[in-house]
Amino acid sequence: MTILPSVFPSLPVAFTGQSLISHAGTQLVSSFIDALGFRELCEDRLGQFTPAGARHRPGTLLGQLALMLAAGGEHVSDLDMFRTQAGVFGTVASNATVSRFFDRTAANPDAFAHGAQTLTRLLRTRVWDAAGEHSPGARATPADPVIIDLDATLVASHSDKERVAGDYKGGYGFAPFTASIDYGTKHGTGEILACLLRPGNAGANNADDHIEVFTTAVNQLPDGFFHPDGTLNGKNILVRTDSAGASRKFLWHLHHAGAQFSVSYPVPAGKAHMVDWISDKQYWEPALDAEGNDRTDAWVINATDVITLKDYPPGTNIYLRAEPLHPGAQPTLLDIDGHRITAFLTNSPRWRGPFLDARHRGRGRCENRIKTLKNTGLGKLPFASFTANQAWATISALASNLISWLQLSTIPATHRARFWDVKRFRYRLFATAGKLTRHGRKTTLLLPELAPEKNLIITINDAITSLAERQPEAALR
Template identity: 25%
Template structure:
């Protein structure tokens, strides 16, 4: 016979929360929230103890919670002994619903300062003295229920809320989120992008990045406002461009001798000719964008063009000519300081932001849980903060976890079962024997100032 009983008061399902919460405390998250987030006038005490409530929400997100009810994961076994100040899900929901847009901005300010502290403590952006890539993207998060404020149908034809994020990464570092914003579902992808990019550039500079900053985005963000924001902040831009008539005419005018083969999937290195034999080639030409705008917005820079041999021309629009039937073209407008091949390769790495979006949806952004728009905006900010904290914990654990998916970090380092023993004014976390990632967990545990019992 096999039996089950929920009767052990000393068990923890997520023993790895201890070093993660300790890391958040060492980087000043509770103090930053107390200093910056002031929910004055909130009824029924909803604005009281914002630091404890934010820490509870972040800890729940670290454990995988994607709704307010899921915050109940913090209220089991020995959690009350291990972590003081854990709040009930109903209390956390009342706290989030008390937010106004001004409170959301206060929380964003605290999150930016906390990320700066994390970067200093954990070296989140190694190589930022050389180059930092800022990637902006947006996603419509489908929501349900008629009471969701701001939920509308947008370009995806689904009813939802539309959020933007900006991530910072280097060739040596996985991306962290440095700016985020929630908009109504019908908002265009680029709405508010210029101001968000400006915030992100200030954030990475505050994190100590002294190298070249390059803002990368897809064609939805190609606008004079985005370019102007980059130039005001002394950052470079690398923006994909849609295939409109003027762009097609510019591409058609590029001579055949201007194309250079690049390393691309299925490329072969030709030893005799010392070059890549590839189905993809790149070229560049000078281009003036926004010619129809006021003179101060007209921008002359490089147009990088990648062409990939078209294997199926069934979807070629009529009237595009023989050139466009043979090749598929991808154009990038940039003032990148790097040579052609390197600049084009750097831009293609913009796709890394999609992994961050996937990580968010695999954790706290599985839902936008509240009916109130500002509560969901605060939830988005906390989800980004939890993502960065998870990333920092991985960076302290091992080189592998520094670049691993946040879901992997959560499974291997945070969701470690433990039995809590108290005695002599000490707490001891008894962890499983032969845990496959024991050494990585030990490195994280000791680095944040916790001690091992031998």
């Protein structure tokens, strides 16, 4: 009988006391956190949540938690991966210390929310300044505004936690409502502005929830989006939602804030007969594909003169999109001439229907940002307390943003890593192993010469060094 060789080399395993570092690549994120002046900003905004003489300050606690979630941890106990490698990650707080910190945030949720929001606003300002002309704020104009996507998701709970409830899919848990910025297909992934935790039975089309998450989101934008009196200058902002955001109350709120909107709109069955001229394409324009090219089987038209909109903000237009049913799609009574009709409302100053339609359909990218948010902590809410879980969701958003901000401010716009999701970051960069060496009273972290992403690691480290040199010594504003 022939004995086949093993798939992999068969090696004996032994343990050593050498300073071997797993996940040494996450040092990129820890250096980035320090370069932003994170510790000082946290002390200023959240210092009340730790005792005056405490060894572990808010900056240390939040920074280590965010780093752990960005690296793939899911529970507070996963901090032990860093706790055993103090030479790279510093002294890590015990699980009990972290638990007491969350107890204090749960007892003062409004104070923590305000501190965390103002902290994130300052961090975002510094990152966007570092990104220069590539930042969303620098590119924003009324014709090409910053796009804020609002969307809800579901998070299952496998135990009876505070304010959990059954959801419309038959599950049990929470229904967080998120707001995120879309960087667009040419600039990167995007970042989280707000994550509002809600019970699982929260209504999808609740206008008050839309207003709350929108207000929380825009309050974390840099100063350039506000007038000198502190009111929002919304002309460079576009809010994009599914049909749950099409309520008149919410759209009027956006109108009064001066913001643009692009929201899906369910065509009422009673008005379906108004689009029975679908077969006559002389009034329609070809829709655009993801690359901006004309499609031959999908069309768009401004139907404001055909479908009357009542009590909507002035300047609101309705656009229809017609395309053949996708394979496997179930026909409905509203499908005209074998075409599926969808609609969206917008008050955009741009009038070319195909462009507005393509921009609205880009809303699907927010699902990727929500997936990343779940992969950086939102997917497993660990506490019984609802307010503690809201604080965890806020830190999860910070962890997600650290990856996005690192991409935005340290990676060249043309590099493929600018568009990686967090799982690819973990495998290609964070999983890089290292070793600590000490020579001449200097400690050095050695990484493999043959690391696949060696050049990218060098590029990011150089950009982080430059970012740290630009920060004010006080690191406070």
